[in-house]
Amino acid sequence: MTKNRLEAFSDGVIAILITIMVLEFKVPHETTWEALVPLVPTVISYLLSFIMVGIYWNNHHHMLHSATSVSGGVLWANLHLLFWLSLVPFVTAWVGEHEFAQIPVIAQGLVMEMAGIAYYLLSRTLVHHHGRESGFSQALGWDLKGILSMILYPTGIALTFIHPWLGFGAYTVVAAIWFIPDRRFEKAENHRNVS
Amino acid sequence: MTKNRLEAFSDGVIAILITIMVLEFKVPHETTWEALVPLVPTVISYLLSFIMVGIYWNNHHHMLHSATSVSGGVLWANLHLLFWLSLVPFVTAWVGEHEFAQIPVIAQGLVMEMAGIAYYLLSRTLVHHHGRESGFSQALGWDLKGILSMILYPTGIALTFIHPWLGFGAYTVVAAIWFIPDRRFEKAENHRNVS
Amino acid sequence: MTKNRLEAFSDGVIAILITIMVLEFKVPHETTWEALVPLVPTVISYLLSFIMVGIYWNNHHHMLHSATSVSGGVLWANLHLLFWLSLVPFVTAWVGEHEFAQIPVIAQGLVMEMAGIAYYLLSRTLVHHHGRESGFSQALGWDLKGILSMILYPTGIALTFIHPWLGFGAYTVVAAIWFIPDRRFEKAENHRNVS
Amino acid sequence: MTKNRLEAFSDGVIAILITIMVLEFKVPHETTWEALVPLVPTVISYLLSFIMVGIYWNNHHHMLHSATSVSGGVLWANLHLLFWLSLVPFVTAWVGEHEFAQIPVIAQGLVMEMAGIAYYLLSRTLVHHHGRESGFSQALGWDLKGILSMILYPTGIALTFIHPWLGFGAYTVVAAIWFIPDRRFEKAENHRNVS
Numbered sequence: 001m002t003k004n005r006l007e008a009f010s011d012g013v014i015a016i017l018i019t020i021m022v023l024e025f026k027v028p029h030e031t032t033w034e035a036l037v038p039l040v041p042t043v044i045s046y047l048l049s050f051i052m053v054g055i056y057w058n059n060h061h062h063m064l065h066s067a068t069s070v071s072g073g074v075l076w077a078n079l080h081l082l083f084w085l086s087l088v089p090f091v092t093a094w095v096g097e098h099e100f101a102q103i104p105v106i107a108q109g110l111v112m113e114m115a116g117i118a119y120y121l122l123s124r125t126l127v128h129h130h131g132r133e134s135g136f137s138q139a140l141g142w143d144l145k146g147i148l149s150m151i152l153y154p155t156g157i158a159l160t161f162i163h164p165w166l167g168f169g170a171y172t173v174v175a176a177i178w179f180i181p182d183r184r185f186e187k188a189e190n191h192r193n194v195s
Numbered sequence: 196m197t198k199n200r201l202e203a204f205s206d207g208v209i210a211i212l213i214t215i216m217v218l219e220f221k222v223p224h225e226t227t228w229e230a231l232v233p234l235v236p237t238v239i240s241y242l243l244s245f246i247m248v249g250i251y252w253n254n255h256h257h258m259l260h261s262a263t264s265v266s267g268g269v270l271w272a273n274l275h276l277l278f279w280l281s282l283v284p285f286v287t288a289w290v291g292e293h294e295f296a297q298i299p300v301i302a303q304g305l306v307m308e309m310a311g312i313a314y315y316l317l318s319r320t321l322v323h324h325h326g327r328e329s330g331f332s333q334a335l336g337w338d339l340k341g342i343l344s345m346i347l348y349p350t351g352i353a354l355t356f357i358h359p360w361l362g363f364g365a366y367t368v369v370a371a372i373w374f375i376p377d378r379r380f381e382k383a384e385n386h387r388n389v390s
Numbered sequence: 391m392t393k394n395r396l397e398a399f400s401d402g403v404i405a406i407l408i409t410i411m412v413l414e415f416k417v418p419h420e421t422t423w424e425a426l427v428p429l430v431p432t433v434i435s436y437l438l439s440f441i442m443v444g445i446y447w448n449n450h451h452h453m454l455h456s457a458t459s460v461s462g463g464v465l466w467a468n469l470h471l472l473f474w475l476s477l478v479p480f481v482t483a484w485v486g487e488h489e490f491a492q493i494p495v496i497a498q499g500l501v502m503e504m505a506g507i508a509y510y511l512l513s514r515t516l517v518h519h520h521g522r523e524s525g526f527s528q529a530l531g532w533d534l535k536g537i538l539s540m541i542l543y544p545t546g547i548a549l550t551f552i553h554p555w556l557g558f559g560a561y562t563v564v565a566a567i568w569f570i571p572d573r574r575f576e577k578a579e580n581h582r583n584v585s
Numbered sequence: 586m587t588k589n590r591l592e593a594f595s596d597g598v599i600a601i602l603i604t605i606m607v608l609e610f611k612v613p614h615e616t617t618w619e620a621l622v623p624l625v626p627t628v629i630s631y632l633l634s635f636i637m638v639g640i641y642w643n644n645h646h647h648m649l650h651s652a653t654s655v656s657g658g659v660l661w662a663n664l665h666l667l668f669w670l671s672l673v674p675f676v677t678a679w680v681g682e683h684e685f686a687q688i689p690v691i692a693q694g695l696v697m698e699m700a701g702i703a704y705y706l707l708s709r710t711l712v713h714h715h716g717r718e719s720g721f722s723q724a725l726g727w728d729l730k731g732i733l734s735m736i737l738y739p740t741g742i743a744l745t746f747i748h749p750w751l752g753f754g755a756y757t758v759v760a761a762i763w764f765i766p767d768r769r770f771e772k773a774e775n776h777r778n779v780s
Contacts (some may be wrong), residue, residue, distance in 0.1 A: 017217075024222075
């Protein structure tokens with residue numbers, strides 16, 4: 001019943017988050033190409049966050065599309081996910097302005113790990129709401145990518161203690177894993193349309 | 196007739212409000228964990244406001260969903276609610292930047308009280324528009340939570356004169372009361388779908 | 391055909407405009423009530439602009455709802471209106487920060503006059519697109535309020551040369567005139583639903 | 586299946602981009618007309634970007650409207666386009682604040698060229714997804730305007746080495762070319778509605 005507005009509201013918040021990150025690109029005081037050099041780390045950091053938030057939007061959309069209804073608990077779980085996503089612009093800017101210093105990169109990993117956990121909790125809440133035998137739950141199945149990313153972010157955080165670029169590299173691997181659209185739900189949707 | 200766009204417009208404004216509050220998280224100039232400590236009050240203040248605005252979105256959605264039509268007066272009442280909600284980011288930032296000083300916490304309570312009153316006025320306007328005998332008005336019934344929060348905010352403001360944390364605690368109690376989804380409208384919706 | 395996305399896009403832009411104006415409320419560096427006093431002109435200026443933009447959203451919605459289709463020229467005219475509306479946050483902040491100084495108040499009147507003209511041009515473009523004999527054009531009829539505001543804004547600008555508050559008062563009168571929902575379109579909509 | 590939310594999400598991001606550019610208009614510290622003079626280049630730069638982003642929204646809408654479905658590759662290609670569009674506010678501000686200095690104007694041309702290429706890639710991805718013999722692909726036909734702009738932006742960049750205004754003039758020509766709505770898709774839509 002409230003599913004459509006849950007989707008619309010989440011879409012709105014995510015669209016704004018992905019866009020206000022560009023407000024961090026401070027306009028240089030000079031008009032040389034060199035004046036853009038200090039912005040390079042911010043752009044790289046932004047690029048990863050842009051892709052990450054875009055992926056969340058995409059997967060969120062697929063998962064909610066498969067859901068047949070939502071509950072009060074789902075609203076809680078969704079707001080929890082949006083909260084962690086809302087911290088992404090902050091850590092993105094911190095990483096970018098300090099050229100991938102160790103602690104900002106760790107903070108970025110923590111926020112992304114928390115967002116990953118929140119997404120996982122949302123999926124579990126939806127499974128609980130629909131029932132284990134529902135079409136939704138069978139379509140979701142074993143959430144390989146969710147579990148992989150919840151392992152890879154702590155790995156990335158650990159690698160940051162060796163060198164921040166190793167940690168950032170691990171986060172990029174998670175993005176690459178997630179970007180591939182989730183065929184499980186597409187299958188379930190086709191199935192439902194047929195039946 | 197204009198109900199859908201009223202919902203869409205309110206969703207847009209609320210999604211933006213909830214999101215621009217993160218612009219208050221100033222990126223630290225250092226890359227130490229200590230540099231994040233001054234942000235803790237802002238994050239706590241933000242957390243409450245994030246939940247409060249999320250609740251307004253949720254309850255607004257439930258109430259409007261039950262409405263069968265809107266009038267010019269409803270548009271006025273809705274704009275009035277959005278106005279007070281639009282001041283939330285300001286008081287949130289003021290409270291956060293000054294670590295829960297007395298006057299900012301009182302200001303936060305006043306803005307939330309006004310938003311609560313505006314929400315109450317919106318519900319009364321809708322009752323008036325639908326008529327006292329309508330399904331909408333019977334579903335709304337006695338607005339216990341609305342009245343409770345309009346009492347609790349002034350209580351919180353009074354408690355702030357003893358200690359700001361007591362006041363902030365009272366505001367948190369209101370959030371806890373409201374977060375529980377409003378079953379009255381869910382019942383009414385089920386009823387209408389059946390009949 | 392493209393009407394729905396034109397509405398959705400305009401809604402998005404207007405919702406953002408109405409909301410980013412609050413970013414102008416600079417958080418005071420002190421925690422006294424006196425620290426809020428310098429914000430009073432900004433709040434008054436914001437209040438008028440909030441209502442004005444809310445009215446544009448409302449009337450825009452009514453007019454577009456009555457339209458049966460849109461053309462390339464309508465897209466142009468709509469973008470033109472959004473351009474002038476997008477300047478509202480700027481003049482609002484200028485008026486507020488300088489406590490209703492003469493030139494900012496004149497600038498505010500000019501931007502609002504241009505938005506009024508742009509709205510009028512949009513209505514004429516829609517009349518031209520639907521044809522003078524169409525239900526849309528007959529519903530629109532003689533645009534009394536549009537013409538009144540196009541006269542009142544220049545009057546307000548002229549009054550500002552005597553005292554800025556007189557000009558600001560004239561702008562407030564326009565807001566009061568427009569806030570009343572446009573019954574012409576509501577009638578036309580009812581008519582169409584019946585036939 | 587996911588087409589509607591792809592449209593809604595793109596609309597959201599584009600509406601935000603077009604609107605946050607006005608945040609670059611710094612409120613003058615004085616209340617004279619002269620205080621607005623330094624803003625003139627920013628306004629001109631903003632005007633072109635406002636129109637450009639408005640055109641992308643318009644053409645994106647037409648193209649997606651004609652699409653019958655989307656694929657994972659289309660989501661990638663669309664996110665790629667939104668990424669380059671998200672850099673428009675930055676280059677717009679850089680050009681405006683430095684009164685059309687050479688390097689900022691070149692940077693603006695580069696970002697617009699990349700957005701143009703991203704749009705072209707999106708159209709090719711959609712053609713590939715629908716098949717060369719599909720109604721979509723036949724409606725798209727030979728993308729004259731897309732190819733023209735991809736040639737005109739580098740021309741503009743080259744002209745900037747003579748004088749930045751020549752380059753900016755070339756970008757304006759692209760805007761003029763694109764603003765005319767794309768009749769190819771309108772025809773295809775009419776065709777589909779008829780059949």
